Amino acid sequence: MFNFLSFLWYAFWRVPRLPKPDVVVCETAPFLLPFLAIWVRFRKRCKLVFYLQDIYPDIAIAVGKAKNGFLIRLLRGLLRWCYRRADCIVVLSEDMKQTISGWGTLDAVPIHIIPNWIDTTKVVPVKEENPWRVENKFASENMFLVMYSGNLGLSQDLSIVIDAAKQLQDLDELHFVFVGEGASREALIEQAEGLENVTFLPYQPRERLAESLSAADLHLLPIRKEALGCLMPSKLYGILASGTAVLSIAPETSELARIVVEHRVGINLPRFESDQIERVLRDLAADRHSWQESGIRGRQLAETKYDRKVSVGLFKNLLTILSNR
Numbered sequence: 052m053f054n055f056l057s058f059l060w061y062a063f064w065r066v067p068r069l070p071k072p073d074v075v076v077c078e079t080a081p082f083l084l085p086f087l088a089i090w091v092r093f094r095k096r097c098k099l100v101f102y103l104q105d106i107y108p109d110i111a112i113a114v115g116k117a118k119n120g121f122l123i124r125l126l127r128g129l130l131r132w133c134y135r136r137a138d139c140i141v142v143l144s145e146d147m148k149q150t151i152s153g154w155g156t157l158d159a160v161p162i163h164i165i166p167n168w169i170d171t172t173k174v175v176p177v178k179e180e181n182p183w184r185v186e187n188k189f190a191s192e193n194m195f196l197v198m199y200s201g202n203l204g205l206s207q208d209l210s211i212v213i214d215a216a217k218q219l220q221d222l223d224e225l226h227f228v229f230v231g232e233g234a235s236r237e238a239l240i241e242q243a244e245g246l247e248n249v250t251f252l253p254y255q256p257r258e259r260l261a262e263s264l265s266a267a268d269l270h271l272l273p274i275r276k277e278a279l280g281c282l283m284p285s286k287l288y289g290i291l292a293s294g295t296a297v298l299s300i301a302p303e304t305s306e307l308a309r310i311v312v313e314h315r316v317g318i319n320l321p322r323f324e325s326d327q328i329e330r331v332l333r334d335l336a337a338d339r340h341s342w343q344e345s346g347i348r349g350r351q352l353a354e355t356k357y358d359r360k361v362s363v364g365l366f367k368n369l370l371t372i373l374s375n376r
Contacts, residue, residue, distance in 0.1 A: 196228060218325065269295065298331065300321075300322075318335075
């Protein structure tokens with residue numbers, strides 16, 4: 052909270068003193084930042100783009116941190132007032148577009164979808180003699196390494212994965228590794244106490260991201276259905292770039308599930324059920340090589356659709372059009 056408030060204080064002091072911009076691009080964290088953007092827009096008479104990485108306050112409701120009471124409805128109404136005064140809104144997925152469109156009274160504001168990206172020149176497949184696997188003692192050729200890499204937060208419900216790990220202790224070659232930090236990490240470590248097939252590691256250095264992501268035979272990507280309308284798990288793009296198959300857990304109608312299924316880059320499970328996860332992982336561990344093609348297709352998808360140059364190009368076109376109006 053201190054971090055958010057101190058940033059807002061400095062932003063409110065500093066931004067009005069900057070030269071007049073052609074376009075202001077405002078993210079939505081901290082969630083009070085849009086009010087500063089509106090002030091700057093009218094004071095500087097510039098164009099304004101709201102860039103929604105998360106949809107507040109709906110994401111707080113989705114992860115159980117807030118209820119849809121008076122204060123939340125008031126905040127949503129104030130943010131809607133801000134968004135109506137923008138020249139356009141950028142979101143990360145079709146699910147997010149549907150959520151923000153559902154707020155109503157935003158029909159006059161164009162909503163664009165520009166996905167987050169990965170630099171495919173820096174995150175590349177490192178499958179042969181992966182040094183990260185060797186250093187972390189996962190080098191056995193028989194080991195089937197199932198990885199979750201990223202924020203161990205509230206929107207993933209990773210406890211169901213630990214439940215599946217308990218049911219899979221009889222498979223000596225199958226191992227789970229959780230790489231990252233977050234609000235759920237300590238609870239997950241406590242839940243996994245005594246499980247020899249589960250390892251927790253901290254975030255890895257950025258320069259070793261290609262090695263760590265490529266070290267997995269399969270990446271887990273669970274996301275609560277309530278949260279999918281408020282965010283898009285951007286870790287997907289790094290997984291694809293690493294040439295690794297994906298096991299996503301998301302509603303069949305979600306954009307995440309459609310990407311995984313339609314492009315054949317992995318498997319999607321529509322429900323959070325440990326028995327389903329166990330069954331799929333048993334099948335994959337028994338025939339791991341059959342999923343190497345999924346990783347190859349994922350790499351191709353990352354290069355053609357989710358590379359940094361692609362998304363930055365979309366932003367360039369949007370900002371050019373706005374600044375020339």
